[in-house]
Amino acid sequence: MCSIGEDDFGDEGGLHAMVKDNDDSNKPTNIKGTCSKCATESTTLFKLKFREPECSSCFLAYARHKFRAVLGSAKILPKGAEVLLLFDGTAESIVLLDMMDYAQKQNNFKRLHVETKVLFIDESSIGSSNINENVKEFLSNYEFESYAISLTNENSLCKLEDIKSLELYSKEQEMLVKSVKTLTSRQDFVKILKNKAIEAAAKKLQCNYVFLPDISTNLASELINSIALGRGGSAALDVALLDDRLTDVKLLRPLRNLTTNEVELYLEVKEIKPLKTESYGESSGPNASIQNLTKQFVDGLQANFSSTISTVFRTGDKIAPRIDKLHNSLDDGSKCTLCNSQLSVVPSKTLQALEFSRLASAFSGNMDNCETKEKLQIGNFSNGLCHACANIQNDKEDDIISR
Numbered sequence: 001m002c003s004i005g006e007d008d009f010g011d012e013g014g015l016h017a018m019v020k021d022n023d024d025s026n027k028p029t030n031i032k033g034t035c036s037k038c039a040t041e042s043t044t045l046f047k048l049k050f051r052e053p054e055c056s057s058c059f060l061a062y063a064r065h066k067f068r069a070v071l072g073s074a075k076i077l078p079k080g081a082e083v084l085l086l087f088d089g090t091a092e093s094i095v096l097l098d099m100m101d102y103a104q105k106q107n108n109f110k111r112l113h114v115e116t117k118v119l120f121i122d123e124s125s126i127g128s129s130n131i132n133e134n135v136k137e138f139l140s141n142y143e144f145e146s147y148a149i150s151l152t153n154e155n156s157l158c159k160l161e162d163i164k165s166l167e168l169y170s171k172e173q174e175m176l177v178k179s180v181k182t183l184t185s186r187q188d189f190v191k192i193l194k195n196k197a198i199e200a201a202a203k204k205l206q207c208n209y210v211f212l213p214d215i216s217t218n219l220a221s222e223l224i225n226s227i228a229l230g231r232g233g234s235a236a237l238d239v240a241l242l243d244d245r246l247t248d249v250k251l252l253r254p255l256r257n258l259t260t261n262e263v264e265l266y267l268e269v270k271e272i273k274p275l276k277t278e279s280y281g282e283s284s285g286p287n288a289s290i291q292n293l294t295k296q297f298v299d300g301l302q303a304n305f306s307s308t309i310s311t312v313f314r315t316g317d318k319i320a321p322r323i324d325k326l327h328n329s330l331d332d333g334s335k336c337t338l339c340n341s342q343l344s345v346v347p348s349k350t351l352q353a354l355e356f357s358r359l360a361s362a363f364s365g366n367m368d369n370c371e372t373k374e375k376l377q378i379g380n381f382s383n384g385l386c387h388a389c390a391n392i393q394n395d396k397e398d399d400i401i402s403r
Helices: 056-074 091-103 132-139 160-167 171-178 183-204 216-228 232-239 260-270 290-304 307-318 349-362 370-375 387-394
Strands: 029-034 041-047 081-087 114-122 145-150 153-159 209-211 250-252
Touching: 041 056, 041 260, 056 091, 056 260, 081 091, 081 183, 091 260, 114 132, 114 183, 145 183, 171 183, 183 290, 183 387, 216 232, 216 290, 216 307, 232 307, 290 307
Parallel strands: 081 114, 081 209, 114 145, 209 250
Antiparallel strands: 029 041, 145 153
């Protein structure tokens, strides 16, 4: 019998049972004293919740170990691999870049033996602030070969020194993004375009692995977004260390165990400021889209119930699509033509009913048309799209895939 009493759950759904963080217990702070790790006296010690005060060297060693431990324990990255590191100017991407730079400057025993190139994806044509010059200046401090690509034009790949040539955007693709009606669908579509740009750049640069700067807070938001948008079947891959949905390109998230506070403290120790703080659509406010509302919710958890973040995003590791019991298989070879996610082998009667109602409403004045009757046949709705991508297409008058 369940040992939880009825009084444990009220109108707040058990929220009162969660212990709220103290105001300052979750924030990086600088104090003077003795490092708890190396026992050296320091005028500046750094402290995070659940950790004793430590000097800058010990903290950097701790953070960098979390990065190396993820890659080492998974044994996914082969020696000599060609790696493309995604850089977008955010705090997380700066930390990832700096950690990669440090890992490749160690002695032969500790060195991360991979060949690294950096990719900056320019989003300025669809509303983000233009940070091209700042990016070029910042990346010049590192020895990596750097490239830039426009999000709205996959054929614009160029060396970072020639970044000004990115001012020539594909107006057709730019209009395609802006023609999607709701911000929720636009943000979801921009994410898909970003993955396609990453795949195109990685193939052209002959990189089989891509490092994404996703941390635990990002992944918690991503998991909730995936469920809310109808991507439950691929939610596990959206937050996993390895995402192998792209053809011949594997996406890796080596910072997935880092928290927002650890990233902030890392930049504070290194005295680096992020170049960008917002992604596409965030400036529209928390109520403008599902993604913005989710981010506000997760940021609130991070501020008040930080230990919950890990619980949320690690739930994604336990989510899996339904198995076809007849064939005992998840893979029938069919994937979404837009996001490359595996299409469900087991049809969802709920989704079929929703799509039937939508199509019946859309074609209510033309029910005698043969083409209309064919579209209304149960199970003939997706046209090669998963449920979430079909929602994006339904949010636009023209056919996205054919453009």
